[in-house]
Amino acid sequence: MPQGFDPARFDPHAPDFLADPFPTYASFREYAPVYPVKDLDSHWIFRYEDCANVLNDTNIWVKNPPGGVPPAPGPYAMMSNFPEGLFASDPPLHTQLRQILQPLIDETIANAPQLAREIGEPLLAAARSQGRMELVADYALPLPARVLFTLLGIPDDDQYAGVWNGLIVWQAAIVAAHDHTQPATVRGAGATCSMALNSFFEGMLLERQRNSKPPEGLFAQMCEAFQQAGLSPQQVQVCACDLVVAGYLSTTFILGTGVRNLILHPEQMDKLRRDPALIHSALEEMLRFDGPIHLVDRCAAGETEVAGHQFKPGDRVSMAVASANRDPGAFSEPDRFDIERSETMHLAFGEGVHQCIGAPLIRKVAPVALEMLLAEFSELVIDGPPEWQPDPYLRALMNLPLRLSSDHA
Numbered sequence: 001m002p003q004g005f006d007p008a009r010f011d012p013h014a015p016d017f018l019a020d021p022f023p024t025y026a027s028f029r030e031y032a033p034v035y036p037v038k039d040l041d042s043h044w045i046f047r048y049e050d051c052a053n054v055l056n057d058t059n060i061w062v063k064n065p066p067g068g069v070p071p072a073p074g075p076y077a078m079m080s081n082f083p084e085g086l087f088a089s090d091p092p093l094h095t096q097l098r099q100i101l102q103p104l105i106d107e108t109i110a111n112a113p114q115l116a117r118e119i120g121e122p123l124l125a126a127a128r129s130q131g132r133m134e135l136v137a138d139y140a141l142p143l144p145a146r147v148l149f150t151l152l153g154i155p156d157d158d159q160y161a162g163v164w165n166g167l168i169v170w171q172a173a174i175v176a177a178h179d180h181t182q183p184a185t186v187r188g189a190g191a192t193c194s195m196a197l198n199s200f201f202e203g204m205l206l207e208r209q210r211n212s213k214p215p216e217g218l219f220a221q222m223c224e225a226f227q228q229a230g231l232s233p234q235q236v237q238v239c240a241c242d243l244v245v246a247g248y249l250s251t252t253f254i255l256g257t258g259v260r261n262l263i264l265h266p267e268q269m270d271k272l273r274r275d276p277a278l279i280h281s282a283l284e285e286m287l288r289f290d291g292p293i294h295l296v297d298r299c300a301a302g303e304t305e306v307a308g309h310q311f312k313p314g315d316r317v318s319m320a321v322a323s324a325n326r327d328p329g330a331f332s333e334p335d336r337f338d339i340e341r342s343e344t345m346h347l348a349f350g351e352g353v354h355q356c357i358g359a360p361l362i363r364k365v366a367p368v369a370l371e372m373l374l375a376e377f378s379e380l381v382i383d384g385p386p387e388w389q390p391d392p393y394l395r396a397l398m399n400l401p402l403r404l405s406s407d408h409a
Helices: 015-019 022-031 048-056 074-081 093-130 135-140 142-152 163-176 184-210 218-228 233-246 249-264 266-274 276-290 359-376
Strands: 034-037 042-045 132-134 295-300 304-306 309-311 316-320 379-382 397-399 401-405
Touching: 042 048, 048 295, 048 304, 048 316, 074 184, 093 132, 093 135, 093 142, 093 218, 093 233, 093 359, 132 135, 135 142, 135 249, 135 359, 135 397, 142 163, 142 218, 142 233, 142 249, 142 359, 163 184, 163 233, 184 218, 184 233, 218 233, 233 249, 249 266, 249 276, 249 359, 249 379, 249 397, 266 276, 266 359, 276 359
Parallel strands: 042 316
Antiparallel strands: 034 042, 132 401, 295 316, 304 309, 379 401
């Protein structure tokens, strides 16, 4: 083993690991490709082939353990009475929900690129007037969030002043609570905001029922489609919550890490500026090289094995998909950032039947946001130390201060 690498002492919350996990992933891939991480009560799986096999085997590897998920403590236990949404369900329910939602989403997001341009232009104008930008707060967060809220049909007019900002605050609390090592106050706030978000969509549903003018947007389409399929209003609410919680953050995260990696690899930045047609392949490389999701959990439905390790029903594994995306067994020169890379079979969106349903939206919004940013500013300079969020499941910059130069008058 390399000097200093002791898998038994691995701390997934260590600041050095969160800032740059990839050397640690490389050591695990070579010396401990399946390893129990006690802090998270799961065996982590680090190699591409093993991760892909687990993600594609929905007979053995499922979202929920046999017997179901135990209720949360305290008053949050009541949330276990809600039906499972898209992200927490297994087939056959997951299959039914996906068959309803996928065509609705695909149709709704057709105008997402134009929406991204309309929303992004004033954000960039504000940054140009100041000569600097905090990329996440000023651009990478509000742009995809506002696109998603518009597509869902969530109003943000005078009648509902500040609703979009409120939803962003709730969503941030829910994501922070995902890390079960956080203090009880953080996890409690996340559960409270999760219940609030569910109630918000219940209010939208009730408004739809009493409003003589049919509402527009994806949420209204979901209400109608779920009703026709014989699903409950609560099922609509839960799935809408799933879309808000996970529907725009991947775009936010990949814009932050993607811009940072372009700045750190100026030859790739220059290549993209010279040939903007590379924007889509650049996005795929950003997702492979430094993607927004690092871990994906599954539970064993029966006895099985992975890479010689035996698992019994209920055992949990975590696919380190970010490690898999740097596996030299799957990618040539995997630690090289190359926006013209031809290998695109990354696992940034998962794999199999649970592959991220929002991936098409990310692929429509992120390229537009990147293209606009690079066209607006001739130079982007990191203007302060970035801060990484503390959840090892997610790869996200909390901030990226930039100093800007523009050729515009």
